[in-house]
Amino acid sequence: MSTPTARALEHPPLEEIRLEAVLHALSDPMRLQVVRFLADLGQGQEAACSAIELAVSKSTTTHHFRVLREAGVINQVYRGTAKMNALRRHDLDALFPGLLDTVLEAEAAQRRRTG
Amino acid sequence: MSTPTARALEHPPLEEIRLEAVLHALSDPMRLQVVRFLADLGQGQEAACSAIELAVSKSTTTHHFRVLREAGVINQVYRGTAKMNALRRHDLDALFPGLLDTVLEAEAAQRRRTG
DNA sequence: TTCATTGTACGACGACTATCGTAATTTGAC
């Protein structure tokens, strides 16, 4: 059968996602970079952890992805040896309309400004 | 004369305000409460630190106000024995259009949802 | 089975954070 015992990954259900945790998750440059990357992928698209090159070690990368998942910002699922990541855009938009887009736009503005 | 040697307070100039610092400043419940309070005051209005009742000690309150100021979220100025606080709404809107309002709306939504 | 790929677990480290209490400072009023 396909993925008989796929390792489970804890995700907060919609109603347990906290604004403070989301803001905290987004307040780190590395994690913001991850979110930007996933957003640029387009609606519903996913990417492996290894697809985005962060200037930190693998274990630190794992750490950041976990923070994002536990805050409710991304969804993670095992697919073969890879772990695929996708923004929980639908959930976030339902809870905090416009927040994700505004933060992404702010990040883009800052990048434009500071190079 | 009026305020000849008003104690100076360091504020980051507009171009040094960082999105990550702003998000971090807003990711604490106490500080979010302060921002909410100042926003509800209305455009350009200011309030003393003592005007908002936080469930922490006075020194901790001082700490949170400083974090907000150093992140560029609020402007602080001494006025007599008091220290007046106001949102840097104009600056924030110029740098990150819609961010403050979206976060405030998200906070309100969460408060509505979780009581 | 063997191997390469992908990511995790664990332990450690230094830095930062939120909190407190007490003592000190600044200012305006009396």
Place this chain on the structure above:
DNA sequence: GTCAAATTACGATAGTCGTCGTACAATGAA
């Protein structure tokens, strides 16, 4: 000159955070 009010400074403490390296585990391919 005294006093009360508002806030800060300082030092402490417990906890979290971002980072690393090494060793380990899961998966799919050869």
